[in-house]
Amino acid sequence: MAEVTQLIHQYLRHNKKFPLVFCPGCGHGIVLGSLVRSVHALGLSKDEVVLVAGIGCSGRIAAYVDFNTVHTTHGRALTVATGIKMASPHLTVIAIMGDGDAFSIGGNHLIHAARRNIGVTALVLNNFIYGMTGGQSSPTTPEGAYSHTSPMGQLESPFDIVELTKAAGAGGVSRGTVFHVKALDGLIAAALTRPGFNLVEALTPCFTQYGRGNGFKNPVEMFRWLKDRAVSLEAYEKLADKAGKIPIGTFVERGTAGLETRYAALCRELREKKGGAA
Amino acid sequence: MSTPRRKTREAFLLGNEAVVEGALAAGCTFYAGYPITPSTEIMECMARRLPQAPDGVFIQMEDEIASMGAAIGASLAGRKAMTATSGPGFSLMQEQIGYAAMTETPLVVVDVMRGGASTGMPTSPGQGDVQQARWGAHGDHPIIVLSAADVPECLEMTVTAFNFAEKYRTPVILLLDEITAHTREKIQLPEPGDFEVFSRLTPTMPPEWYKPYEETLRGVPPMPPLGTGYRFHVTGLSHDLLGFPTARPEEVRALTERQFRKIDGFFHDIQLVDQIGTEDAEVLVVAYGCVARSARLAVRQAREAGVRAGLIVLKTLYPFPRKHVERLMRACRLVVVPELNMGQISREVKRVNEGYATVRTINRIDGQIITPSQILKEIA
Numbered sequence: 001m002a003e004v005t006q007l008i009h010q011y012l013r014h015n016k017k018f019p020l021v022f023c024p025g026c027g028h029g030i031v032l033g034s035l036v037r038s039v040h041a042l043g044l045s046k047d048e049v050v051l052v053a054g055i056g057c058s059g060r061i062a063a064y065v066d067f068n069t070v071h072t073t074h075g076r077a078l079t080v081a082t083g084i085k086m087a088s089p090h091l092t093v094i095a096i097m098g099d100g101d102a103f104s105i106g107g108n109h110l111i112h113a114a115r116r117n118i119g120v121t122a123l124v125l126n127n128f129i130y131g132m133t134g135g136q137s138s139p140t141t142p143e144g145a146y147s148h149t150s151p152m153g154q155l156e157s158p159f160d161i162v163e164l165t166k167a168a169g170a171g172g173v174s175r176g177t178v179f180h181v182k183a184l185d186g187l188i189a190a191a192l193t194r195p196g197f198n199l200v201e202a203l204t205p206c207f208t209q210y211g212r213g214n215g216f217k218n219p220v221e222m223f224r225w226l227k228d229r230a231v232s233l234e235a236y237e238k239l240a241d242k243a244g245k246i247p248i249g250t251f252v253e254r255g256t257a258g259l260e261t262r263y264a265a266l267c268r269e270l271r272e273k274k275g276g277a278a
Numbered sequence: 279m280s281t282p283r284r285k286t287r288e289a290f291l292l293g294n295e296a297v298v299e300g301a302l303a304a305g306c307t308f309y310a311g312y313p314i315t316p317s318t319e320i321m322e323c324m325a326r327r328l329p330q331a332p333d334g335v336f337i338q339m340e341d342e343i344a345s346m347g348a349a350i351g352a353s354l355a356g357r358k359a360m361t362a363t364s365g366p367g368f369s370l371m372q373e374q375i376g377y378a379a380m381t382e383t384p385l386v387v388v389d390v391m392r393g394g395a396s397t398g399m400p401t402s403p404g405q406g407d408v409q410q411a412r413w414g415a416h417g418d419h420p421i422i423v424l425s426a427a428d429v430p431e432c433l434e435m436t437v438t439a440f441n442f443a444e445k446y447r448t449p450v451i452l453l454l455d456e457i458t459a460h461t462r463e464k465i466q467l468p469e470p471g472d473f474e475v476f477s478r479l480t481p482t483m484p485p486e487w488y489k490p491y492e493e494t495l496r497g498v499p500p501m502p503p504l505g506t507g508y509r510f511h512v513t514g515l516s517h518d519l520l521g522f523p524t525a526r527p528e529e530v531r532a533l534t535e536r537q538f539r540k541i542d543g544f545f546h547d548i549q550l551v552d553q554i555g556t557e558d559a560e561v562l563v564v565a566y567g568c569v570a571r572s573a574r575l576a577v578r579q580a581r582e583a584g585v586r587a588g589l590i591v592l593k594t595l596y597p598f599p600r601k602h603v604e605r606l607m608r609a610c611r612l613v614v615v616p617e618l619n620m621g622q623i624s625r626e627v628k629r630v631n632e633g634y635a636t637v638r639t640i641n642r643i644d645g646q647i648i649t650p651s652q653i654l655k656e657i658a
Contacts, residue, residue, distance in 0.1 A: 013511075016522060047507050052351070063511050063522055068504045070354060071513035072347065073377050079339065079347025084504060086335045086348070087308055087355035091505045109347075112340040263335070270330050 011036045011046070013066045021060050023131075025211070025219025027178035027204030031125055032061050034181060034202070035094070038189040039067075049092045052081040054101035056132045057206075058125040061096055075106030078113045081120045089119065089260040092192060099126040100138040103159050107139070110199075114168035117196040119258030123188065124161060124199060127206035135209035146213045161201045166252050171196025173252040177203040179226040180248060187250065196258040203230070203246070287467040293432040293459040294319035294362075297388055297452070298327060300436025301360055303468040304475055306386070308335045308359035310348035312367060315400040316456040317390035320362040342367035346374030346387070353378075353385045354512060356503025358440055358477070362388035365398060368407055368414070375449050376415030377514045382491075382501070382537065384443035384478055386436070388452045390459040391567075393618075393645040402645030403456035405567055405618040409625070411451045412596045418534060420541040422450045422548060423596035427570040429463035434473075435593060441476040442548060446540055447498050453595065455618065457568035457647060481508055490521045491533065497540030541597060549599035552591040553606075555581060559588025561657045562610045562635075564603060564627055566592040569616050569648050576653035585658045598626045607635050614656045616640035616648045 022028050039049055046067055053062035055074035062069040068091075072080045081095040102110050102124045113120060129147055130136040137147040137154050140161065144153045165173045172194045176184035184202060191198035205211060205222035216222050233249035236242065257265075291299070297320050301309075309324040321338070328334030335352065339345040342363050349359040363371060368389045378385055391407045393399030398406075407414075411423040422442050426435040432454065439450040481488045481500040490510040492499050502508035511521040516533060518524040541548065552570075555577055556562065565573040570591040580587035590606060592599060607613055607627075613635045615624035624639040631637055638656055642648050 015520060046509060047505055050504050063513070066509055068509050069511045070351075070504075071511065071515065072350075073373055073514055076343060076347045076374065079344040080351035080354070082337070082339075082344070083308070083310060083348030083351025083353075083359070084355045085351075086337055087352035087357045087359075088503070088505055091355070108340055109344055112344070259337075263329075263337075267329050267334075274330065 007036055007040060011040065011066055012064055016064055020064065022057065023208040025205065025207035025222070026057070027127070028057055028061060028125055030178040030181060031123065031184070031202045031204060032064065034184045034188055035123065036065065037185050038192060041185070041189050042192055044092055048090065049094065050084055052077045052084065052093065052095045054097045054106060056098040056101050056130070058096055058098040058101065075101050075104070076109065077101065078106060078109040078120065078122065082113060082118050085119050085260050086263065089264060093119070094121045094123060094192070096123045096125070098131070099124060099128065099140040099161070100130045103139045103161060103164070110165070111168040114165050114170035114197050114199070116259045117169060117171050117256060119196055119260050121191045122197070122199040124201045125204050126161060126201050127204050127210060129206050129210040131206045131209045135213065147210070161199070162251050165199045170199050170252060171254045171256050171258070172198035172250070174199070174250040175201040175203070175246070175248045177226040177230050177248060178205070179223050180230060183248065190250065194253065194255055195261065196254065196256050286469055289465055289467050290462055291429055291465050292319055292462050293426070293429050293454060294390070295323050296429045296432035296465055297362070297436045297454070298323040299467060300433035301386070301440065302327065302331060303433070303473055304358065304437040304440035305477065306358045306360050306440060307331065307333045308349065308352035308357040309361065310337045310339050310345045310352070310359070311361045312339055312342050312345050312363065314364045314367045316392055316459050317362045317364045317388065319459070320388060342370040343374060346371045346378070349385045350374060350378055350383050353383045354504050358384070358444065360386040360388065362390065364390045364392050364400070365407060366396070368410065372414040375421070376417060376419060378449040379415065379419035379421055379537070380514045381512050382447040382499070383449070384447050386439045386443055386450050386452060388436070388454060390454045390456060392456050394643070399645045401456065403568060403618055403647065404643070404645070405455055405569070405622065406643070407453060408595060408619065408622040411453055420448065420538050421596060422446065422448055422541065422594070423453060424450065425453045425566045425593060425595055426458055427567055427591060428458065429461060430465050431593070432458065433465060433468070437473045437475070438550070441474070444478040445476045445498070446544070447478060447501060448541065453567065455567045485509070489519045491517060491519050493536055497536050497543065545597060545601065548594055548597060549602060550593040551599050551602045552593060554589040554591070556588035556590060556606050558586050559606065560610050561585055561587045561612045561614070562606050563587065563589045563653060563657060564592065564613060564615045564623065565589065565617070566595060566623065569618060572648050572650045573616060573653055575650035576657065579650065579654050580658045583658050587657050592623065595623065598630070600630045603627060604630045607631055610635045612657070613637045614640065614653065616653050618642050618648065
């Protein structure tokens with residue numbers, strides 16, 4: 001406990017109004033904890049970490065953490081993060097987004113960030129719903145699930161965040177859940193150290209806006225659902241019946257140099273050529 | 279704004295290329311953009327120049343929204359950042375321009391205006407984005423909008439745009455038109471020191487004393503680059519002095535009022551105009567951009583014909599240089615406002631006129647320039 005208190009004092013802002021804005025049963029606070037533990041484990045200084053957030057419940061996390069924090073517009077966190085990383089490659093840039101934020105309004109930015117492999121860690125808190133606006137379906141809302149904009153059940157099929165980001169060319173892609181906290185800590189820490197664009201999808205329950213309308217009696221049931229559904233990637237691959245199971249773990253570890261590194265190499269080359277000619 | 283003093287290096291440049299020279303002279307080291315006619319030469323030129331400039335960063339983004347986002351991020355990281363676009367792209371940028379205004383992030387947006395609404399006439403001139411430049415982003419926010427009438431002015435006003443952005447911590451829009459951007463003219467390239475270059479104030483106090491949105495004498499708080507020890511929160515939400523979201527009426531009011539005051543208190547510095555023959559004018563032409571060049575000739579010809587005509591060229595469009603225009607209008611019987619739109623600056627002219635003079639507009643929206651003779655017909 002003393003350890004937790006120490007981390008809280010070290011990494012959360014003492015001048016920010018607490019408690020957190022999150023509803024009871026929300027998993028976002030757990031991701032916040034995971035992020036702080038990962039940064040701490042890596043020994044990064046608070047000054048060199050920039051946390052860029054979008055709009056939505058996940059976007060509010062930024063205000064609580066004592067990093068450099070930028071709460072941007074809806075869906076645009078990765079564009080601002082890209083600018084920061086290109087301008088100051090020495091900074092550790094993390095973009096924290098929700099599923100609607102990252103894959104609906106910000107979907108184009110996400111696939112391009114993955115394609116250009118910019119050295120940013122994208123933390124997507126996937127709760128299958130637009131929480132802050134009151135429970136509308138998002139691009140990850142499962143088929144048939146109820147929301148205020150799919151009152152008769154969702155007709156559309158959801159994105160598989162991992163597969164999409166993989167296909168777009170990201171340097172690293174992983175998925176965890178807020179039930180498997182230790183594993184999530186590890187996934188975030190690994191993403192922060194791997195070069196290029198790294199995405200971590202964190203499955204997190206939203207009881208208030210999603211669970212209540214979809215047959216969950218309480219938040220605990222939602223955490224249990226995560227526990228039952230999620231299996232490690234290795235175990236998942238051996239499963240004969242994969243139906244209803246969600247693989248978690250690391251899916252891609254390309255480790256290719258980020259755009260900022262390749263750009264710096266180009267500039268160096270140009271300078272040398274110029275120096276040689278003169 | 280001081281002009282280059284020595285004649286050392288001459289070049290034959292497009293308006294768009296002169297913008298790049300101005301940006302580099304002002305210390306711009308970051309460009310993010312998306313190709314769009316008729317602004318593309320700015321981007322292409324930056325793509326060649328910035329990787330070779332010290333600390334220069336160029337990046338092509340996936341759209342104009344992303345371009346603005348990247349420019350904002352770079353500016354927060356301490357860079358002088360810019361992007362350039364045209365009509366449709368300018369519309370896409372509005373959300374982020376509002377964010378830059380709210381977060382008081384300095385940056386320069388060049389909008390090379392083309393003809394018509396929507397896709398309109400991409401290779402023809404227009405001046406239809408004037409009101410959008412002022413009011414395009416939602417919510418009350420101050421903004422500075424500049425324009426340029428010829429190639430040397432493209433350079434000079436780009437420097438001015440960066441200086442204003444840095445001095446007042448605000449996005450600055452530089453409105454060009456297709457003619458000005460695509461005209462090739464002789465220009466003196468600036469040497470270091472030719473222009474006064476202003477950079478944003480950074481905090482000097484210890485980080486624990488720093489309040490990112492504190493009231494200051496000029497209303498402009500110092501701004502540290504990300505990663506220098508001053509960890510604070512940047513948000514587009516209405517925020518308190520520390521940058522944290524607030525809905526307390528007194529805090530929200532104080533924020534918005536300071537944001538307006540930092541611009542409104544410095545009209546004498548921001549509102550730039552050129553005047554030709556206005557001392558004794560009884561007929562006044564108010565113009566900007568490429569139309570100002572036609573107006574220059576028309577006013578000269580009118581004078582030769584014995585009409586006491588004068589011209590005021592608006593280099594600052596917003597905040598609208600009311601004091602300058604109003605003073606001249608009081609002495610005139612007729613004011614003519616030619617522009618390549620259905621009447622956007624003439625709305626402002628009529629607003630400040632308050633019935634003193636007759637205001638006549640010349641509006642052209644067919645992708646053609648307003649000729650000197652067209653203006654002359656109205657004033658002589």
